[in-house]
Amino acid sequence: xxVDDTLPLESGPxxxxxxxxxxxxxxxMANGVATATAYALFFTHEQVAHVFGAIACIVYAxxxxxxxxPEVIERHAPWLNRTFVRAEERVRESAMIPFAxxxxxxxxxxxxxxxxxxxxxxxxxxxxAAIVGIRFGRRRLVRNRTLEGSLAFFLVTTAVAxxxxxxxEVAPDGxxxxxxxAIGLSAATFELVPLRLDDNLTIPLFVGxxxxxxxxxxxxxxx
Numbered sequence: 001x002x003v004d005d006t007l008p009l010e011s012g013p014x015x016x017x018x019x020x021x022x023x024x025x026x027x028x029m030a031n032g033v034a035t036a037t038a039y040a041l042f043f044t045h046e047q048v049a050h051v052f053g054a055i056a057c058i059v060y061a062x063x064x065x066x067x068x069x070p071e072v073i074e075r076h077a078p079w080l081n082r083t084f085v086r087a088e089e090r091v092r093e094s095a096m097i098p099f100a101x102x103x104x105x106x107x108x109x110x111x112x113x114x115x116x117x118x119x120x121x122x123x124x125x126x127x128x129a130a131i132v133g134i135r136f137g138r139r140r141l142v143r144n145r146t147l148e149g150s151l152a153f154f155l156v157t158t159a160v161a162x163x164x165x166x167x168x169e170v171a172p173d174g175x176x177x178x179x180x181x182a183i184g185l186s187a188a189t190f191e192l193v194p195l196r197l198d199d200n201l202t203i204p205l206f207v208g209x210x211x212x213x214x215x216x217x218x219x220x221x222x223x
Contacts, residue, residue, distance in 0.1 A: 013085035017144065020134050023083035025127035028099070032123020035103055036116050048107040056100040063094050098201035110208045111222035113168045114215070118208030120160040121187060126203055129153035129191070142192050150188050158184030161211065171220045179214055186210045 015021050035052070043051060066073060070090070073080050085094065102122070106115045133149025140146055162180035165171065171179070187207050195202060215222050 013081040013087050013090055015082070015086045016088070017086065018134065019086075020131065021083070021086075022131075024085075025131060027084060028095075028127050029123050031099070032103075032119055036119040036123060039107060039112070039119070040116055045107070045112060048104075052104050052107060056104045059096050059100045063097055066094070067091060095198060095200050098198040102201045102204045106204045106208045110212055113164060113170060113222045114208045114211040117161050117164045117183065117211045118204040120164065121157045121207045122200065122204040124160060125153045125156035125187070126199060128156050143194060145192050150192060153191055154184045154188035157187045157207065168222075170215070170222060171218070175218060175220065179211075179218060179220065182214045183207065183211050186214070 015024075039048065039052075066085075089095070099122070103119055106118045110118070129149040129152045132152040133144075133146045137146030137148045139148065141150060158180045161183040162176055165176045165179060166173070170176070187203070187210065190206050190210075191199070191203065212222060
């Protein structure tokens with residue numbers, strides 16, 4: 001008797017954005033931190049297009065295979081669905097696609113310091129804000145956003161901006177503190193806007209361009 005390879009609807013991923021999914025969020029953090037650190041230490045702006053362009057294409061290809069052959073994953077590695085995939089991603093691209101595209105665009109279009117702040121913010125502030133909001137959020141600001149989660153986003157983004165700007169020695173410490181607070185506040189405010197776009201795409205682009213703009217207004221060169 002032939003075996004039916006199709007999957008019943010309930011056998012796929014079931015997690016939603018309101019589920020903690022620590023494995024997924026830790027994977028998000030590790031990918032972002034590793035990417036930004038590699039860019040900071042090993043790659044020039046010119047090398048980015050070749051290396052990370054290829055990585056983005058590989059990520060896209062692997063995700064299309066996941067969508068086309070869900071029965072293979074469910075049969076041989078069902079833990080992947082439970083740990084990393086949401087129900088909404090059953091038949092459409094995962095968040096890794098806008099993540100990869102946004103990281104590549106940020107690297108290609110912005111000064112290196114601005115791109116690093118943007119990618120580290122995406123890697124750290126976004127998942128940590130979600131964890132804080134889900135576990136400890138009590139005061140709702142807008143849909144799916146809490147005061148506690150937004151405060152975590154602000155603090156982490158501000159800390160990331162201060163650390164990268166200080167490492168780049170782009171300005172005196174007092175100026176860096178002001179710039180970092182402005183970047184963190186702008187990013188946390190933007191994160192509250194209910195856009196119909198994946199925040200993996202919007203957050204790094206906004207943070208990067210905001211960093212670039214704030215630095216330019218303060219007369220701080222980032223190149």
